[in-house]
Amino acid sequence: MTAAARVVDAAKVYGSGETEVRALDGVSVDFPAAGFTAIMGPSGSGKSTLMHCAAGLDTLTSGSARIGDVELSGLTDKQLTVLRRERIGFVFQSFNLVPTLTVRENITLPRDLSGRPADPEWIDALVDVVGLRDRLHHRPSELSGGQQQRVAVARALAGRPDVVFADEPTGNLDSRSGAEVLGLLGRAVHEMGRTAVMVTHDPVAAAHADEVLFLADGRLVDRMPEPTAERVLDRMKAFDGRAPGARRTPQEVGP
Template sequence: MNGTEFDLMEAVEVRPAARVEEAVKIYGLGATEVRALNHVSVEFPAERFTAIMGPSGSGKSTLLHCAAGLDSLTAGSAYLGDTELGSLPDRKLTLLRRERIGFVFQAFNLVPTLTVRENITLPLDLAGSRVDTDWLTTLIDVVGLGDRLAHRPTELSGGQQQRVAVARALVSRPEVVFADEPTGNLDSRSGAEVLGLLRRAVDEIRQSVVMVTHDPTAAGHADQVVFLADGKLVDTMQQPTADRVLDRMKEFDNRVATVGRRG
């Protein structure tokens, strides 16, 4: 079998870890109505790193929140694997988010009174689940915080706190990690460490990651980028680089400016 045939078979076998179909999200009524998502259909492949990009107000965070079950769609469907989120009652949706999804946000959301180790294992403790010590050891090694386990969040740098948040998102072995601007509060060096960590999670422990970002450098760590504008999916890019993403974003800006002049 030649390389091309293998690549085609591999592409066919990649399943979506999450997806939305004809997703519509409307906020407000009448004159105040805002259509944050306008019939968006997109898949987030399993064991891949997907970045979501677009101008401010394009709907990228709304898309992530609806795909993760943090917000409901006005119309259309959101799936985690084969589970349609809109069909679940609140309690089952809460359990699904706890057991099958990991979250990383711009704000680290660590509990200040808990140690690093306790913050990492918090999702398992809340669920009453047993901590897999081998897996925990692996995660601690991956995030490089073995000498900080007894520290409180206030004793850590911003980058270290976000690495704790990533480990917490991974500890329950979720099907997907959703990250909303995870480097937004970090300097460039700390941000690069966190992005490298998410990349390693995909490459080494076969995690699925979906990340919202406005930063072309951050998007360059992903396997694919999906671009939104005005609540619509307008483009996708495979194997992105920071330069290619930046050029594409400039194209979008130029189109908006041209439309504005014509208007």
């Protein structure tokens, strides 16, 4: 199966000596094209670090990360910026919409900034998929949280990216809105042929994926095809007994 993105022997180390934190410790994984992959694990497991390095938002200490056949470590900052703009879409927990722009303007913003306007027919199809045709001239403050995240999903897909990386995309949403957003990501994969990689802590969200990868202490420890919320929850419970003092990455240290 063709990989839209992959990491091989990925290692990410912060600090040195006694303060060294090994956020990723030799992770190798393919993210299949036209597939929906969820990444789960306890706080400090390296799941956000893995996504950030796979997406070119952060660099590996060693190992390799590729988008298609492009090795990210060999790119300049400018080339990385172009690759992220042209081949990658991002959805974050905090929506990240521009408050002064309308829904339509937010959706097309990345393409407008690139100087390569989005395909009008594709944008039109996306608007229908996310169900916001009657909100196109509204601004983010006039939308619910779920509607704002649907705009963010449409924006991520506007340039027909190879891969959409979603970091806790339902973290700020109620269960109904979250299910709508997850359904949209699933439709983008299974009906539009896109690829989605999602970091989540929610077993219900993970159950929307085709496969779940489980990380612990920077290592890939398990994978689950055709997940259900119940099976994912049972697997996550197994992490509750892990040893005290497990490593935590700077990105994943929480309150």
